Amino acid sequence: MDVSLSVFDTLIDRSDMSSDKWAKYPESVIPMWVADMDFDAPDCVKNSLNQRVSEGVYGYTHTPKALVSAIQSHLKYRYDWSVSGAHLVHLPGLVCALHLSVRVFSKEGDGIVVPGPVYYHLTKAPLTAKRELLSVDMQVENGRWVPNMVQFEHACAHPNSKMILLCNPHNPGGSVYTKAELLRIHALAEKYDLIVVSDEIHCDLILDDVPHVPFASLNEDAANRTITLMAPSKTFNLAGLGYAFAVIENPSLRHTFNQEKAGLIPSPNLLGLTAAIAAYEDGRAWHQSLLKYLKNNRDFLANRIAATPMKMLHLEATYLAWIDVSALSLDNPHQFFLDAGVGVSDGKDFGNPNYVRLNFGCPQAVLDQAMTRIEEALIVQGFM
Template sequence: MENKFNFEICPERRTTESLKWRVYAEDVLPMWVADMDFLSPPPVIEALQQRVEHGVFGYAVDPPSLKQAIVAWLESRYNWRVNEEEIIFVPSVVSGFNLVAMALRAPGAGLLIQTPVYPPFLNVARQAGMKDQRLPLSRDTEGRYYVDGERFRAALTSETRMFLLCNPHNPVGRVFTREELWAMAEACLERDVLICSDEIHCDLVYSGHTHIPIATLDPAVAQKTVTLMSPSKTFNVAGLKFAFAIVPDPALRKTFKQLVHDLGGGMNIMGLVAAEAAYTRGAEWLQALLGVLEANRDFLYEFVHNELPGVKMNRPEATYLAWLDCRDLDLQPNPYEFFLNEARVALNNGRDFGQEGRGFVRLNFGCPRAVLERGLMRMKEALERARMVS
């Protein structure tokens, strides 16, 4: 299997419309936005080619075969049996959780998030006209993030109407345990708070960890949960704009479906084609990808530990994103600008993930090993030059 797919080449992307590769100057190595520098799975490419050859690209209906593929995927990977009518297609997970918030908004209603977190989370409450409620994730003495059940329960108020969960977590890389999920779910049930769970990275989980969709904990939890998933990260098809929501509650599903119809703008027909190919014929490629990503993660962890003194990192339990703690180095004007200007490596600025992200950067290791090594060596050399000057 390892030799069947080529994860060592990085197709030239600067000549395409790639956001990742076109934002920065040509001498900058981009290791920021969360798409991978790997070819998408062969079955996905083949399905798209066949669809292009048809030559007509009109408005699309929701293909029943795709819903059947999603049901089968969730059952095989998470032992989760969902009904097809609970699945609603949306253009993206981001549009999905914003539309859920719009469905729930009411005067004085609050929305709770845990920071640091994926930047679009930070804008949802304001855009929905809700009260912005934030709870920093807890950290232990080793820098590992976790959910403190008592702190979470205390953060829910009489105003809180929605909790927006990120699991697996971006950027800290946690896969929350069953105990952590139960603590959050029970507190939300007690307060009659809807859980909207962004689980876009659920298929990218490493050895020793298991993703548990929070809706699978209990039927009562499922009724109070909207789960958002997508093939975009898993199969590197983010630009095709397809995701789906699982909405068990009939009343909320009706409201949400109308908002998707009115504001979502319809589905990308190529996204539908890619998703079905991925979920029906992409499992073998995904298994090979996970081996490559886990090896990259371990190489990155050892390099940071041994070659980047002053930088701290916990091994991500999922995702292809590493959360690097640079606070001990006091890099000026901040770690993001330091590595961009001095190493010519573009990372994500930690402050964009909330106040708790200051002094951090996020690094994307979803790339060929040679690219990862080149970026890390640039960072190492920049830090060495800075120490010589000081």
């Protein structure tokens, strides 16, 4: 059954929900920072959670077989990727797996190749573990953000390099890597014998008609050297329920990962497991409507940005717009937006202070209001 796009127009008051997103700034500010949408979860998820909560016993819980099957069907249906249930590792979140992977599969001083600007945990994981960050610039090619492949090879060839951390679809910037691009990255991983940790948390948020190719699905060698990280949390807005999973096909990598996580990383919360099953089993119609709504929001935002001195490349995926504000020559772009009443993410947290990241996963009326505030501030400052 279709899910009406109007469900995403509903304004939800999150001010009393201990929401990170809504608590960060004063009430007068529209929060458009962290990757968390202002939408209700699908009904199937809410019903399933209500049912589980009403059971009243919340003891230690293992991963239900139904979740394994639901993930397998989802990956097969969306990416034509057949994954064995035995290769799944269930996690309470994705970020802990990024940090753990770096610590387990490299040692102090090893080099970690990371294309950026990127979601800050991909650079934080190597740096906090005292690894050498081998940065690769994302650059614009044919209107998309892609890694500079000359720098990529140079970084992979570094004598200390051990691992590549990939974010696909890329956050921020929203590029969905093509198969050809992934194959070029894989060729480097193979040539320099590097482990690949592929953060694919945004893979179900593709707004254009382009396929997401899981890195590990490229070929046997890629499958053998990759830790794929995925979750239903961004797609179905379940971040507070804490569930993610890894696909690790190589038995030795999987064994080491599991051994090192034991005692440090807890099992996923039972409500996270419950929500994930419902989302993957019954959330398809909601998901399709969500993508249409987000696509409308993206186009709405792109038109408004195009009428200002700011710039934004076409976003293939995610609800996180990466906006170039360099034409405004501001000392502190984040503060400028905040003074206008819009709480965006500061580009410097991802690696470029001349950008801000704006989350448009919200009712379009809110996006409209935020853009009006930004335009008025630009007019007052003489930018328009």
